[in-house]
Amino acid sequence: MQLLPMSGKTHGNRSAVTCHLKCDSACASDAPNESTEPSFRDIAESALSRRAVLLGGSALAAAAAIPMTLDGGLPAVATEGARAPGERAVKGRLPFTPIAPVDAAVDAFTVPAGYEWQAIIRWGDPLFHNSPAFVPGKADPEAQELQFGYNNDYLDILVEKNGRRALLCCNHEYTNRNIMFPPTANAAQEEQVLKHLMAAHGFAVVELERKRKGEQWSYIKGAPRNRRITAYTPFELTGAAAGSEYVQTAADPEGTTVLGTIGNCAGGTTPWGTILSGEENFNGYFKADPTARGNARYGLNDRPSNYGWEAIEPRFDATSEAYRNEPNRFGYIIEIDPSDPTSTPRKHTAMGRFKHEGANVRVDESGTVVAYMGDDERFDYLYKFVSSRKFMTGSSARAKRNNMLLLTDGDLYVARFSGRQNPDNDNLGKGVWLPLVLNGQSRVDGMSVEEVLVYTRLAADTVRPTPMDRPEDVEPNPRTGKVYVACTNNTDRGKAGKPAADPANPRNANKNGHVIEITERRNRADSTVFDWNLLIVCGMPEDAGTYFGGWDGPVAPISSPDNLAFDSEGNLWISTDGQPGTIGLADALHRVPLEGAERGHLTQFLAVPNQAETSGPVIHDKDGSVFVAVQHPGEDGTWDDQQSFFPDYVAAGARPGKGEWRGPRPSVVQVTRKR
Template sequence: MTNLPMLGLTHGNRSAVTCHLKCDSQCSRPDPNPSTEPTFAEIAGRQLSRRAVLAGGGALAAAAALPVVWPERAAAAPRPGDAGPLAFTGIAPVSEEADTLAVPAGYQWTPILRWGDPLFASSPAFNPNRPDAQAQALQFGYNNDYLDILVDPRGRTGLLCCNHEYTNRPIMFPPTAGADEEAEVLRTLMAAHGFSVVELERRARRQPWRYVRGGRRNRRITASTTFRVTGPAAGSPLLRTAADPTGRRVAGTFGNCSGGTTPWGTILSGEENFQGYFRADPAARGSKRYGLTNTPSVYGWEKIDPRFDATTSAYANEPHRFGYIVEIDPSDPSSTPRKHTAMGRFKHEGANVRVDRDGTVAAYMGDDERFDYLYKFVAKRKYRPGKSAAARRHNLTLLTEGDLYVARFSGEQRPDGDNLGRGAWVPLVLDGESTVPGMSVDEVLVFTREAADLVKATPMDRCEDVEPNPTTGKVYVACTNNTQRGVTAGKPGPDAANPRAGNKNGHVIELTEHRNRAGATSFSWNILLLCGDPADTAVQTYFAGWDGPVAPISCPDNVAFDTQGNLWISTDGAPGTIAKADGLFKVPLEGSERGHVQQFLAVPRDAETCGPVIHDTDDSVFVAVQHPGEEGTWAEPRSYFPDYVAAGQRPDRGDWRGPRPTVVQVTKKKR
């Protein structure tokens, strides 16, 4: 692959290919956020832990400002293995060059679905030698990211729901002979994006799943599927194009990163790096703030579909129709998926819903860009429990109308001396009205980043997954990294919520809303983890006060919880920071084991760990293994995952076994 702007700019072995395909090499250009100052003063920090002082004393001295305060916790001797339904002994870190999927002793992994697997009775067999858009629209898509496994009441059937974030043409298909063949490749790539819903079955509980070809609920959603626009911005002139003069129907979804499953059984999916799919007028409103440029798009779809050339007046608004939370009903394959403008437009990592006892519904969202923001949406209507048709119809309206907030963090000291941070949810839309001077409601919801700039939200270190703990109600914010904080002239330096300059390893924030209510407009918070390798004395780390050995962890991305309330973290970018394969890690949040990070699995060469889904009472863990062998080529694969061949053996092109993004289940071995 040529024209990789991030070559020489990534850290360690982080792939410039991933940067190019996933986010249009955004880090090679100036950050879209024009903010130049922190939004609050740093506060004096206390000693983090004995390890932080011993291992990171130099960093602490250099940043007198480490501004946060974490309550000290008594150290406890680490225990071999782990307690709970899903007991395991943590694995050792795996080399970034290992083309293997490593799991703990006593466990096994098996694939459920791979790119190209046929989903319907009419689906053609997988054949990457002959790209075919119609075939791909009937097959499992590429680069699976958000994942959930919805188990039916009897436990032997269920649904697999999965995003397909982006594609990598050089390793998916062979070179073509001409323009017509390449146009079919582009159409096939469009069909490989989107979403899949696939039925599962198994013989009994605690047994591995297999997918059901031709299942009645099976569905593919692609970059061409019709979506309905909901919320206050639906029909706005800002969303109208030549193909849709109503501004109420959009073709397709793409760049879908993480997501969430709602209490009413639908799936939320976040449209993230949409800017790389368009050519656009850089002088148009929002172009600079969202990273749109007038250069050939990453995927070249403008060659086959005019709506991806937003430099024309007919499609100038097409980019405004992406960057939303979409909602999909997996139980009804005939339903029209929706894009919810009330939840704002930015580079959504995902959205995760919490419902209070009184029925208040809140959704937490991160904007995955350096120096962008953390958001919350609170629905106008209350959730209705129960499985009646009326309750379901009502709950399907919950995300169409409500209040939108952005987070502003502060470092105020609590009266009890337990120097935790404080914060406020600053309204952007409240009671159906814009609270941002000079911006209408539809402008706030289409140009949400601009609105958040105006109210002086706190620039963050790439808020990715943001999830409430179903056991405690506390909210956990995975900040993946930000190597430019305190490094780039004119950009914010460290602050209480983002305490490290040149933050290449990322951190996790633990947030408690006032009275633990979803509708609260204030919160307290603390740093749970400062990620990194504790053996690296040049890097300051902190693990919730835990002073025993921990697994090195870097670049937290997606998070999940088990039934015990433990946090599970999947990583994206560790090879570029700690030179270890990305993986899945468990972190207890309560008791003497709080902060004791253990690694559960590691993914193959060049891959990212996505999902994850933790069914601990069923002795099962599920992950989506995304972009294995990303830096390879069709002729020279860097991975053979998941269909490995014998060591040193190279399959010929007639028996293609290059890498295939795959959803994997990890189960206990039978004794």
Template sequence: MTLTSPAPGSDRPQLKLLMTGATHGKRSPVTCLYKCDNACFHPVPNTSSNGYFRDIADAVLSRRAVLAGGAAAASALVLTSAVAGGAPATAATTRRGGGAAFGFTPIAPVPASVDALTVPQGFRWTPIIRWGDPLFDRADAFDPHAQTAEKQARQFGYNNDYLDILVAPNGREAVLVANQEYTNAGIMFPPAASEEERLEQLRVSKAAHGLSVVELERRRKGEPWSYVVGARRNRRITADTTFVFDGPAAGSDLLKTVADPSGTHPVGTFGNCAGGTTPWGTILSGEENFNGYFRAVGTSDAHKRYGLTEKASSYGWEAVDPRFDARQPGYENEPNRFGWIVEVDPEAPDEAPVKHTAMGRFKHEGANVTISRSGHAVAYMGDDERFDYLYKFVSKNTFRKGNSARDRRHNKALLSEGSLYVARFTGDSPTSEILGTGALPSDGAFDGTGEWVALHVNGVSKVPGFTIDQVLVNTRLAADAVGATKMDRCEDVEPNPVSGRIYVACTNNTDRGKLGAKEGATEANPRNSNRDGHVVEITEARGDHTSTRFGWSILILAGDPAVNPLTYFAGFPADQVSPISCPDNLAFDSEGNLWISTDGAPGTIGYGDGLFRVPLEGPRRGQVQQFLSVPRDGETCGPVIHDRDGSVFVAVQHPGEDGSWGAQNSYFPDYIEPGSLRQGKWGGPRPSVVQVTRA
């Protein structure tokens, strides 16, 4: 699908729906265009032919030894962050909650056509903040008919994804941080009446990307939050914000442009998907589908490996900013300045955010940090592309538990130096038993061992033929060279703060096993045409997150058991679970239960995307229970679980995606009656952050 100028009299841009018939029912063609530049329509960027999976006879590591060593998982570390007035807050409580004390009756699956946010009986939902809400001055109030880039840069952005709520010790103050991943001009704007109005809409789109930092307040614990206009920490970071590169590739010739000959100050962030909150209280944001924002010379292996082409971009920003046409002299490296992990300090609203080159460049879903027993910061990361890889970063220096300014500066530099690894999985079943259907092998589990293969160690390349700059800027090519395991779209990768085990959401990969030299099923990715996705559980050897060995097993093979009997839920009876498809974002509660939000269920199992809880220990291990469902066309993002506070938070992304300005498909979260656009009022969807509390 490509985007052209609006046709005369049309109420939205003309869309060439290349993805129609090619999305395999997963997503709306509109989402495919704006979110990932029709990735599934284009050839798979990973064309490497190296072997990735070995029969048990070829295994070089004893699974029994790894799992025995990993049985004693690392104990959870108390995480702290400075939130209000410099006082420490417990990040563990901001990202956990929802165990036995957080009881609910699972909801029934909700048909994808329903335009409602559905929660369990005894709970209610309310929005905290919506697209266009003013952050700095109430005079910037949202007016859909008078949008400007200047106003949007002072308002909450569009299509929020990663989310966290950092609560102060007093329980009455907090900071909300959210990514704004992408925009949909067709439902955001009326038809442009002139060329200048069309160009201004492009500028508004740029300003709606990035991140938002917003202070919250409430009267007492357990009550709903409201956001504070004009608060000190409020901030917008957009596609025009100046950043700083750090790490070994900062200043590299591969990062220099005519506008930044030093190669140290990139401008902007976009395609920000998931993220993570660090133990020192900063926010990590992953730049994901950046390729669709550029026109580039697509003939080089590096550009092809990242999906860059010479065609017009999905957004058309090259019409208002020359750096998005990377075919032009001086801008050839501009795409290399995206695809990084970004770190933002919500306590320092005037500080330039950082892009960490030591952590590698790929389509980052996000990054989540845990502290190893040796004190090193360990970040787990997924590359959200068909047949791409799982990564780990281990800091060179160790974490300081203090909260002094000196300790904070030290910790904020932990991701600037360290070592980057990519995962290689080995199955323990004969390859003849991996049938591609999801049928379990004779040992009753998809499992095995693995190793973390070094790409660089403390800034020294470990990939033959690659300089350190090449390893970091063209990380996918470096990972190809060492034979990493091709995965089914590693999205969120989260360490469990209670058990220490790592969980990987593999959303789907309908290309696996296709004709045309596509890799077939492997034990770590055991389904051909993997429509519904799966979740992998990893145990680091000896419970040490810095180890280069691990054991693994598949926790969930997702789907609707009523339709597909070859689903798997850690051995729990499949007829007693909620149907689930396309796992995306992950979170944990105070008892270590896993919470999964989904992206794509409407097109695979016919139900709305939702949020699900899964116990990981005891007799209910694997029992998927649905907590909520989002409105029509929407996606559930960035779950935050505060069980001790009786609250759950989600970012509702792209509700009403398939509508148009004159025929909106959702009215979330305000549900103004249809037709109100003709009355001069807004009657369309506004992506929002929602809180769910007991009624």
């Protein structure tokens, strides 16, 4: 394998392969935001008053006791984790005994005592009546278009009224050819592999069934609403930038139809029943002129792309005049109607172009629609979009037509956080939403609306918002309307020439991340002023500077918060991406209450296998189920040296059957109580 840009530069056990394939080894270069002026400097790190909560080393000792392998080098499957020291059972609609953290090298999916797990669907599973069966190591793009894709990130399970049918909706973020296929021997094989990887990207909608509520779901091969969207699928561009000179190419001179979606990360389900997904690290798929407008700010360069698709698809070579605008057609929020497999998916330019982690929609009491969005890059920004239309309730044709236009036109804002107002209470600060587009007009001097929407990062730089520590998932609480922002990490904060710690990003060299809680003024979605505080400052609980919402008791360690979700009782669930590289623990799913005496009491529910990331948590606590997408297990392996066997673990000493796959398959997992 080639020496990757992040080799030897990652923290702990963080995979340089993940960095390369997922985000084009972004941390090997300077952050593309060259702004060195923080929005405020009035608070130093030491001014934040926190109380460190101690947790003994027995938790790691318990985790280390879980066996990694059995005789013959095959994995043990730890289905139940050791109890977390000092923790009692969590009560509520989804009661569980918190598990101790699990060592990062353990190749097991670990759940609490009394629970069990099952993979609902795996990479390569056939979706349609004419889908070929999964054949390990065979590059077959036509087959992959009819099979479940690779590396699921965003996930939702939309249960229908009878409780026995559901739609599984998830994206397929990126691929890892080193563990998917053996090395190619000739140009023809190489072309098949590249086309297969294109077909493994995108999105999937899959129908599920079960006999009764509370049981495990199974997917239905050949169900009428099953759908695959790939890097080839036509998308409609919407909004003011659609058709503009900035998105026109030789293949699409009208600038209205884009082929495919790539680098899809988190997302959201809208109140009108559609699915949103964010195009995030699209830059790694292109070879482009770094001197062209905006390209450097988006991390585009003229090196060969990570995936090499420019060898078979000219549109991925943006150094040519014919396709210089092709990168401008990616980096948007996409919207899919999962109920209609014949519908054309859309890319919404009105919501801005940047490295979207995702988008999550809230409708306030007045019917105003807002979508919150994070730009997942070091020192980039937090955004929100407010629709120019109001949400209409009901299922009439008129309501559907209106709601399908909600994200095509509206106001776009970026956030600036100000410092602490009162050091003696939890309200650390205030903030303002700075308009970039307002009432159909650009609020950025020298830039048209179309330019603002295509070069959103450049537009935002001019109004001096707060550079953040990689804002990823941004989720409004459906019970309270408060908004939660997962800032994953930023080890560059405080380096020479870079913004130093500030109240909203409270640590220099922030390797563990934090979670911010925002309250819109008067709880209005279109408010331009907000209050905020820090909910969690992540890390090992005994580390200086960690903070857990004021909770004074044992808590689970946590690092690199990524995706967020809520249960029906209003508790926040946090999945992680990067704990192996920061605190040496397997990535995990945590629960934390937000109100009352238990506020800040963070406990761990599950852990994922070796080198995997916990993605897309869905909490159906009334039904006794938790769902996660297990992404990139065994990432550092090769075809001949696989490093995870998830989810199809086999017994020690068993011989593989004909065509049996012994490597990892990214999967969607359901966790339920044992019956």
